[in-house]
Amino acid sequence: MTTTFRLAPSSWPRWLWISTLLIGAALLSPAYHCGFPLVAFVTIAALTLGRQDALFASVAVLLTHQTLIFASQHHHATGAALTWAVAFGAIALLSSETASFVWRRRNGVVGAIAAFVAAYAVYEISVVAFCLASGRGVESFTLATVTRIFLRNVYTFGGLWGFLAIGAAVRFDRLRLTPALRHT
Numbered sequence: 001m002t003t004t005f006r007l008a009p010s011s012w013p014r015w016l017w018i019s020t021l022l023i024g025a026a027l028l029s030p031a032y033h034c035g036f037p038l039v040a041f042v043t044i045a046a047l048t049l050g051r052q053d054a055l056f057a058s059v060a061v062l063l064t065h066q067t068l069i070f071a072s073q074h075h076h077a078t079g080a081a082l083t084w085a086v087a088f089g090a091i092a093l094l095s096s097e098t099a100s101f102v103w104r105r106r107n108g109v110v111g112a113i114a115a116f117v118a119a120y121a122v123y124e125i126s127v128v129a130f131c132l133a134s135g136r137g138v139e140s141f142t143l144a145t146v147t148r149i150f151l152r153n154v155y156t157f158g159g160l161w162g163f164l165a166i167g168a169a170v171r172f173d174r175l176r177l178t179p180a181l182r183h184t
Helices: 014-028 038-048 051-072 078-105 107-131 143-170
Strands: none
Touching: 014 038, 014 051, 038 051, 038 078, 038 107, 038 143, 051 078, 051 107, 078 107, 107 143
């Protein structure tokens, strides 16, 4: 599989798009200690990057979020917290692969929405499964909570898609370093 963008305009350099995702994750992390819109980030990565880059970006976004939460909120690095971090890493990869799978079968706006919904479903099912497997209850999975987190992901997904449009307007492919500035 190639590493070219599949949804994003080709004018976005790969490194700049991945950096944009990481900056977005860093900016949203303080606001969302719990309920971080991970599905939005992994889905947009799956739709816009090749498989390896999408998986890399998904894990990098999660690590950015987790690092900021552990550092800024003085979260204790307990065994349970680290186990959840690893579980969310696996869930991020699974959600990204799900979005990519759906996207390969159906492109366009409908395909992007279907990929997002499928990734969100896999995310929620995986979190519930991990809760049950670890002996933790699922009392916090109320309709209100799931709806709030879903909407947070929808808004973030829309915002990230907006950045894609901005990138198309900027035309990054016209920005070139002069020979004197290039690192040889």
